[in-house]
Amino acid sequence: MPGREVLPSTLRRSPEKAQRTWEKTHDSAVETYGEGERAHRTAFAAVKHEFEKVGDHWEPKGRKGPSDQQAAGGGPARRAPTAGGVDANAAKEHLLRVARELDVSGRSSMTKPELVKAIQKANDRQTRKARGG
Numbered sequence: 001m002p003g004r005e006v007l008p009s010t011l012r013r014s015p016e017k018a019q020r021t022w023e024k025t026h027d028s029a030v031e032t033y034g035e036g037e038r039a040h041r042t043a044f045a046a047v048k049h050e051f052e053k054v055g056d057h058w059e060p061k062g063r064k065g066p067s068d069q070q071a072a073g074g075g076p077a078r079r080a081p082t083a084g085g086v087d088a089n090a091a092k093e094h095l096l097r098v099a100r101e102l103d104v105s106g107r108s109s110m111t112k113p114e115l116v117k118a119i120q121k122a123n124d125r126q127t128r129k130a131r132g133g
Contacts, residue, residue, distance in 0.1 A: 002027060003023030003024070007019060008022075010053065010056060010085075010127055011047070011058060013056055013130065014057045014058040014059070015051075018060075025046035025047075026039055048066075048067040049066065052067060053086060053123050055126040055127075056127045056130035062090070062094065066089060083116050085123065086098075086119045086123065092112045095116065095119065099122070102123070103122075104119065
């Protein structure tokens with residue numbers, strides 16, 4: 001199934017480059033692995049290399065590269081928790097800016113791991129709201 005037809009809603013609200021990245025990677029992964037979860041995970045991994053999830057959409061990161069421990073480790077044999085699109089490898093100052101944009105309360109006293117979790121929760125809330133839930 002072409003990537004455009006199964007493009008996730010968070011990417012539909014994102015820049016065209018993020019959409020193209022997901023679509024091209026998805027379509028290539030479908031040729032290699034077949035349609036399904038693996039193709040979707042591969043496409044999201046490509047998006048997370050250049051974009052981070054902020055609220056209900058994806059925005060360009062300030063740098064290219066893995067966004068969390070799982071992305072840096074690679075491969076299914078080396079499972080680690082993901083940060084759900086949050087750029088957990090970003091500087092704390094960047095995470096504070098994102099938390100401020102998402103109006104995360106108590107952000108100024110949070111540690112970096114706490115900020116990542118709070119941003120994930122805020123992203124999930126906004127995504128649910130944007131989907132009508």
